[in-house]
Amino acid sequence: MKNMTEFEPRNAFEHIDKLAYEIGPRLAGTRGERAASEYIKGEFERYGLKTQVQEFRFVSRSAKLKVTSVLFAAVFIAVALLPPEFSIVAWLGALGLWRMLEKVMPKHSSQNIIATLKAQKPEKRVAVTAHYDSAQCLVNYKVHLVVKLMFLPLLAVNSIILTLHSLELIPAWPMVWVGLALVFLPVCAGMFAGGYGRKVSPGANDNASGVAVTLEVARVLSESPPENTELKFITFGAEEQGMIGAKNLASKKLLPPDTVVLNLDTVGVGSQAYIVEGNGILRKTRTSHLANRALAESIRQSGLEPRFMWAPV
Ligand SMILES: [Zn+2]
Numbered sequence: 001m002k003n004m005t006e007f008e009p010r011n012a013f014e015h016i017d018k019l020a021y022e023i024g025p026r027l028a029g030t031r032g033e034r035a036a037s038e039y040i041k042g043e044f045e046r047y048g049l050k051t052q053v054q055e056f057r058f059v060s061r062s063a064k065l066k067v068t069s070v071l072f073a074a075v076f077i078a079v080a081l082l083p084p085e086f087s088i089v090a091w092l093g094a095l096g097l098w099r100m101l102e103k104v105m106p107k108h109s110s111q112n113i114i115a116t117l118k119a120q121k122p123e124k125r126v127a128v129t130a131h132y133d134s135a136q137c138l139v140n141y142k143v144h145l146v147v148k149l150m151f152l153p154l155l156a157v158n159s160i161i162l163t164l165h166s167l168e169l170i171p172a173w174p175m176v177w178v179g180l181a182l183v184f185l186p187v188c189a190g191m192f193a194g195g196y197g198r199k200v201s202p203g204a205n206d207n208a209s210g211v212a213v214t215l216e217v218a219r220v221l222s223e224s225p226p227e228n229t230e231l232k233f234i235t236f237g238a239e240e241q242g243m244i245g246a247k248n249l250a251s252k253k254l255l256p257p258d259t260v261v262l263n264l265d266t267v268g269v270g271s272q273a274y275i276v277e278g279n280g281i282l283r284k285t286r287t288s289h290l291a292n293r294a295l296a297e298s299i300r301q302s303g304l305e306p307r308f309m310w311a312p313v
Pocket of ligand 1: 131206207239265266
């Protein structure tokens with residue numbers, strides 16, 4: 001008889017079949033995502049794991065793209081038409097409105113599934129995580145980042161133009177803004193159109209593959225638990241909407257700070273395995289150097305080539 005405590009690739013492929021082909025696209029907030037979460041919960045419970053569902057609500061990325069682009073375009077036109085001395089107020093007002101709108105925009109529901117394998121004397125804590133929602137073909141703007149990156153420079157440009165205007169060093173105020181609008185409004189239009197992505201993906205690789213590995217690892221370890229190690233297996237909803245599920249989990253402080261987190265994403269293709277060293281343009285957020293080295297070693301042992309990468313955003 002086959003050793004049940006070994007990772008069985010066939011089981012992982014069956015999970016991918018179920019998630020990507022039977023259930024299909026799992027866009028956050030849709031029936032597909034809900035069906036996937038029920039399947040994952042059922043599997044965790046079948047392995048005898050204590051399983052909880054963490055519900056949360058979120059504004060979709062496509063709605064954010066549309067609202068943000070319209071608001072930016074509107075403030076641009078308003079600044080061109082208003083008397084120059086109102087321009088700074090118009091920008092600040094738009095930012096305030098943008099923050100407020102996000103609170104009142106229609107929200108969708110999603111959920112994280114959290115399974116726990118308790119240890120008698122937990123000395124180490126490990127969490128294996130993966131998102132189970134799938135992507136939509138939207139323009140890949142990180143809306144908050146776009147607003148942050150565009151707002152302050154635009155405010156600075158506005159202040160410079162205002163100063164030059166008061167010194168009578170530039171032509172008529174509206175003309176300057178019409179010139180800037182020729183550059184800027186197409187960006188807004190692109191962002192708006194980007195919010196209308198209709199195509200959805202079955203997400204076999206991104207990220208039924210990561211979930212399938214998480215489930216199979218959960219099955220194996222629930223049958224032969226490692227000593228003194230508390231294990232959590234977490235699948236996130238609404239990752240493709242801006243890592244909403246993961247942020248929600250972090251905000252509830254459900255993981256003690258000494259937990260080692262192994263997040264699996266798109267593990268299904270190629271002969272290389274990428275290890276994310278950190279993210280952010282300023283390179284402030286780093287993953288554990290020690291864990292990365294250990295991971296690289298076990299990737300090498302399994303016959304794959306480890307590659308390190310930095311995710312800019
Ligand atoms: Zn992904």
